[in-house]
Amino acid sequence: PPSHSNADIFESYTGLPSGGIFRADIQDLMASIVKLLNDNGGALTVNIYPFLSHAVYTNALDGNLDTLVWALEKNGFPSLPIIVGEVGWPTDGDPKANPTLARKFNQGLINKIKQGKGTPKRQTLPDIYIFSLIDEDAKGIEPGNFERHWGLFNLDGTVKYPVDLGGGKNLTGAKGVQYLPRQWCVMDPNASVSDPNLDPSVKYACTHVDCTSLTYGSSCSGLDARGTASYAFNKYFQTMNQQSGRCEQFHNLSVITKTDPGSQxxxxxxxxxxxxKMNDQA
Incomplete structure (x- = not known):
C-alpha cells in the first residue's frame, strides 16, 4: 500500500530540484519509510500545492515532483513509484485564489495528464488526483481562508468554471437539485451602519458559518459595510436552512427580501x- 505525505517532507537546499532532500529533522524517518515501501512494492503518495509553492520551475508541479525524485535518489530509491494524492488550485479566500487562476492551473494540469508527459527528471507521469471535488465550508482554515475553496464544484453541485476533460467531455453539474425558496436575509435598508449592534451581529453570524469570502482579497471583500452585513446575515440564514426566526434575530437589523442582493x-x-428535505428524498 502507498504511504501518504505532504510536500513539506522534502526541500531543496539550492532552490532547484537537483538540491532536493528530505527535511533534516525527518531524514531518518523518511529513509526508513521509503525503504519499507520499496521492499514491499509500495508507492509514496504526496500532496503537492503549487498555490503555496515558491518553486522556480516554469511548471511548479514538475518542480515539486523532481525535488522529491532527487530526494528519493539520494536515499537510494530512484525508481520508487510516486502518486500525487492531491493537487489543485483554490477559487476564493486569498488574492491569488479565484476561478480564473484555478481554471488556468487545472486545465493546464489536465492537458499535461492527457499528453502523458512526465517531468524532466522522471519521464513517466505518475497517477494524479485533482483536489478537490467540492468545497468544504467547515474545513479548518489554519493554513489560510482558501482552505474551504478548493472544489471544482460549489456546495450545490454547480460547476465553478468550465474544464475540458478531452474527448468532448466537460465537467457537468449536479442535476435535479432542489433549492429552498428564493429569499435572502439582508441588512434592513432602514437600519443604520452606525448601530452598535451591527458589528457584534456580523461577528455572531460569521462565528457560526463560513464567511471566508469576506476576507481580504476574496470574492466579497469589496462589499461596503451594509453589503458585508447582508452577506453575513444571509449566509447564516441559508446555512440554518431558512428556519423561521433565523433572520429576525439580529437586533432588528435584518429583513427578508425576494430581491437577490448579488444581482448588481x-x-x-x-x-x-x-x-x-427534497434532496434527501431524491
Missing part, C-alpha cells in the same frame, strides 16, 4: 441553500 454584478455570490 461583481463576483460576490449570495447563495440560496439546497433544500435538505
Amino acid at each position: 454584478g461583481g463576483s460576490c455570490w449570495f447563495e440560496i441553500m439546497v433544500d435538505p
Whole structure:
C-alpha cells in the first residue's frame, strides 16, 4: 500500500530540484519509510500545492515532483513509484485564489495528464488526483481562508468554471437539485451602519458559518459595510436552512427580501441553500 505525505517532507537546499532532500529533522524517518515501501512494492503518495509553492520551475508541479525524485535518489530509491494524492488550485479566500487562476492551473494540469508527459527528471507521469471535488465550508482554515475553496464544484453541485476533460467531455453539474425558496436575509435598508449592534451581529453570524469570502482579497471583500452585513446575515440564514426566526434575530437589523442582493454584478455570490428535505428524498 502507498504511504501518504505532504510536500513539506522534502526541500531543496539550492532552490532547484537537483538540491532536493528530505527535511533534516525527518531524514531518518523518511529513509526508513521509503525503504519499507520499496521492499514491499509500495508507492509514496504526496500532496503537492503549487498555490503555496515558491518553486522556480516554469511548471511548479514538475518542480515539486523532481525535488522529491532527487530526494528519493539520494536515499537510494530512484525508481520508487510516486502518486500525487492531491493537487489543485483554490477559487476564493486569498488574492491569488479565484476561478480564473484555478481554471488556468487545472486545465493546464489536465492537458499535461492527457499528453502523458512526465517531468524532466522522471519521464513517466505518475497517477494524479485533482483536489478537490467540492468545497468544504467547515474545513479548518489554519493554513489560510482558501482552505474551504478548493472544489471544482460549489456546495450545490454547480460547476465553478468550465474544464475540458478531452474527448468532448466537460465537467457537468449536479442535476435535479432542489433549492429552498428564493429569499435572502439582508441588512434592513432602514437600519443604520452606525448601530452598535451591527458589528457584534456580523461577528455572531460569521462565528457560526463560513464567511471566508469576506476576507481580504476574496470574492466579497469589496462589499461596503451594509453589503458585508447582508452577506453575513444571509449566509447564516441559508446555512440554518431558512428556519423561521433565523433572520429576525439580529437586533432588528435584518429583513427578508425576494430581491437577490448579488444581482448588481461583481463576483460576490449570495447563495440560496439546497433544500435538505427534497434532496434527501431524491
